[in-house]
Amino acid sequence: MAKQILIKPIITEKADTLSEKSGQYCFVVNKRANKIEIKKAVAGMYNVDVKAINTMNMPAKTKNRNTRKGIIRGRVSSYKKAVVTLASGETINFFGDI
Helix, strand or coil: CHHHHEEEEECCHHHHHHHHHHHHHEEEEEECCCCHHHHHHHHHCCCCCCEEEEEEEEECCEEEEEECEEEEEECCCCCEEEEEEEECCCCCCCCCCC
């Protein structure tokens, strides 16, 4: 169930600084999932105490790329992003023993 709600973690520089400074972690989640389901999924999958959930729908974007044969137009799909705030002292280790 949790794997259907949490699609993947977002690992960017901004998400990394959020996790280090304020204990917030970013995930791409199912578009139909609500905050309660996301909270239960994170708590069940990572065994942590979730303090708050902020969600946002990220819109689709069009991308253009110039090549020798002309302009290639494409698009990036829309997705739902959740920023999970953990209780103080709690952490999530995405990389394990790498």
